[in-house]
Amino acid sequence: MSEPMLKAVNLQCERGDRILFQGLDVSIVPGTITRVEGPNGAGKTTLLRILAGLNDSYTGDLFWCGEPRAWQREVFHRNLLYIGHRPGIKPLLTPLENLRALSAVRRPLSDGALCQALDGTGLQGYYHVQCRNLSAGQQRRVALARLLVSDEPLWILDEAFTALDYHGVAGLEQLLVEHAASGGAVVITTHHDLDLPGMARLKLGVGEPMNDA
Numbered sequence: 001m002s003e004p005m006l007k008a009v010n011l012q013c014e015r016g017d018r019i020l021f022q023g024l025d026v027s028i029v030p031g032t033i034t035r036v037e038g039p040n041g042a043g044k045t046t047l048l049r050i051l052a053g054l055n056d057s058y059t060g061d062l063f064w065c066g067e068p069r070a071w072q073r074e075v076f077h078r079n080l081l082y083i084g085h086r087p088g089i090k091p092l093l094t095p096l097e098n099l100r101a102l103s104a105v106r107r108p109l110s111d112g113a114l115c116q117a118l119d120g121t122g123l124q125g126y127y128h129v130q131c132r133n134l135s136a137g138q139q140r141r142v143a144l145a146r147l148l149v150s151d152e153p154l155w156i157l158d159e160a161f162t163a164l165d166y167h168g169v170a171g172l173e174q175l176l177v178e179h180a181a182s183g184g185a186v187v188i189t190t191h192h193d194l195d196l197p198g199m200a201r202l203k204l205g206v207g208e209p210m211n212d213a
């Protein structure tokens, strides 16, 4: 098996008076899809944000390609595409403008390539409509169009299936499988009934109350 891209060792996170998880080891290997599961409040979003380097409220060690992640934050972020549970798009911009702005940070692409990505998520005919006038599912599709122009190997996706219709779900499932098949890795949470071939499952429980000091 390949070496892990991202590895977490002995992670612990406390929130309020609860330990969300402790002694947690995570290994994200190229070519895999890992689904983080658990009930509401189990800590799925918190874990994804820790893995994505967006939350520092944990103890434990994180490694990127075998080296401490803290030594190579810039490289790590260049290799990561994180999409949070909110679509993260600007409502006053159009889908094309949003995608242009999001991709410009990494790798400016032609409008032709961006429109092709929007077509790929079913947004043909909506390039120039302000996102605030799109449905929830269409707004999610704008965010997911980033996957179609991504060259980042690691995708961390929080509730990516929210608001998608049947075809949107099928299209996203296919994208995840293709990304893993081409050597990428996916970490995802969803309350949608996702069961892809070979998918690993990382189950979080309901956490434990902390003992009084």
Ligand SMILES: Nc1ncnc2c1ncn2[C@@H]1O[C@H](COP(=O)(O)OP(=O)(O)OP(=O)(O)O)[C@@H](O)[C@H]1O
Pocket: 015, 016, 020, 038, 039, 040, 041, 042, 043, 044, 045, 046, 047
């Ligand atoms: N910034 C914060 N400060 C204090 N507690 C927080 C904070 N963020 C999250 N929590 C708490 O941590 C717990 C886990 O939250 P999290 O959003 O990670 O759960 P989740 O498993 O993603 O839930 P859901 O399935 O509902 O999306 C919750 O009880 C939440 O109230």
